[in-house]
Amino acid sequence: MALRPFEEIVTEYGPMVLRVCRAVVGPHDAEDAWSETFLAALRAYPELPEDARIEAWLVTIAHRKAIDVVRADSRRPLAVAEVPEPAVGGSGTGGPGAPAASANGQAQQPPWERDEELWDALKALPRRQRAAVAYHYLAGLPYREIAAVTGVSTDAARRAASDGITSLRRSLPGRTEQRTDAGARQRRAHQREERGERP
Amino acid sequence: MTTPTPRANSGPSGTSDAPAVPAVPGPLAALPDADPAARERLHARLVDGAERAGLLDVAYRTLETPVGPLLLAATEEGLVRIAYGVQDHDAVLADLAERVSPRVLRGPARLEQTVRQLDEYFAGRRTRFELPLDLRLSTGFRREVITRLPDIGYGRTESYARMAAAAGSPRAVRAVGTACATNPLPLVLPCHRVVRSDGSAGGYAGGAEAKRTLLTLEAA
Structure with a gap:
């Protein structure tokens, strides 16, 4: 079975990767990280083994791109975190969404983007925990794969996700969980892990 | 309904009898799992970046015509495939991924000239096509x-x-x-x-x- 058209990969996994990018680098840099991730993925795609797990492959690339984006961000002047930038839209094909939002001011921002509590809580996490939480709970990666992506042991990855979600729940009590496809993926990942390698 | 109490270990041991799949935890549920505006914006940006980086091996779009929806696909060299609806567009795209390149993206810009000429043809205003063709198939x-x-x-x-x-x-x-x-x-x-x-x-x-x-x- 040959590789599927890349368009299908974008359709199927694009939303998950965007959510992961938002959780890991915040709302303002997420679209840069997503774009860098999918362009790099497109470049490497023909060489991808046909039995590769697409989620883990994309998250691996997104992890590297997120680090790049954060590094670039730390070299920029202050106030980047406070002032929403228009998405850098290549040669002006960025589309109507981002420019409209910035032109009309903060009132156009969606509620999740203005959720300062959420962003403060995520920013307060050590980077490794923030990544592990996103990769586990949003991408549905098992701890073994998170370990491979982030370069730690499986136990350390499990601890990072666990400590991360515990402190998020403490900072943001009473928020309602959400049942989604990501949840289904997560359960499958859990089941694999439970069958395979949980001590 | 389970209360979203903090769990040190989220491992859902015993999910087999749980009615619902494990959920995205409350703190992360605010992040939208579907964002159509962002999706369109990012898709356009990806296609644009791919074209400029020389990575858009196959661009395609569909066109409604008097003979049904047509799939139009072009490589950097030219128009490589036109397919009728009865030929199953998904199957044709999978075939292009296999025979030309899996770097296949929906990208209407490359097909503008083709669309214009087909529109003229179906309006009876064009009797021959002047398009770069890629005959590799x-x-x-x-x-x-x-x-x-x-x-x-x-x-x-x-x-x-x-x-x-x-x-x-x-x-x-x-x-x-x-x-x-x-x-x-x-x-x-x-x-x-x-x-x-x-x-x-x-x-x-x-x-x-x-x-x-x-x-x-x-x-x-």
Whole structure:
């Protein structure tokens, strides 16, 4: 079975990767990280083994791109975190969404983007925990794969996700969980892990 | 309903009897799992970046026409595939991914010229196509046959037998039929103008009705 058209990969996994990018680098840099991730993925795609797990492959690339984006961000002047930038839209094909939002001011921002509590809580996490939480709970990666992506042991990855979600729940009590496809993926990942390698 | 109390270990041991799948934890649920505006914006940005980086191996779009929805696909060299709805566009895209490159993205910009010329054709204002073509999906005798198709003028027809003779193999009538049936660029390479010697229309990749529609359009 040959590789599927890349368009299908974008359709199927694009939303998950965007959510992961938002959780890991915040709302303002997420679209840069997503774009860098999918362009790099497109470049490497023909060489991808046909039995590769697409989620883990994309998250691996997104992890590297997120680090790049954060590094670039730390070299920029202050106030980047406070002032929403228009998405850098290549040669002006960025589309109507981002420019409209910035032109009309903060009132156009969606509620999740203005959720300062959420962003403060995520920013307060050590980077490794923030990544592990996103990769586990949003991408549905098992701890073994998170370990491979982030370069730690499986136990350390499990601890990072666990400590991360515990402190998020403490900072943001009473928020309602959400049942989604990501949840289904997560359960499958859990089941694999439970069958395979949980001590 | 379970209360979202903090769990040190989220491992859902015993999910088999739980009614619902484990959920995205409350703190992360605020992040939208679908964001159509962002999706469109990012898709456009990806296609743009891919084109500039030379990574857009196959760009495609669909077009509604009097003969149904057409899939149009182009490489950097030119138009590589036109497919009718009855040919199953998903299957055609999978075939392009396998035979040309898996770097396939929906990217209408590369097909603007094709769309304009097809619109003109269906409006009766165009009698031949002037488009760069990528013929890599057709080889050998079949390629020889389909590249001769534009010699059959607009509004005229030719028989399979005479096409075979023109290609230098008068006995290859069946092979001409196969070449037309597997033409990767119908309409632009007008295999619909090849008919049976008795004057009946014969088969067509887009279906017999599409062939009649095109011949009627050109006869008007």
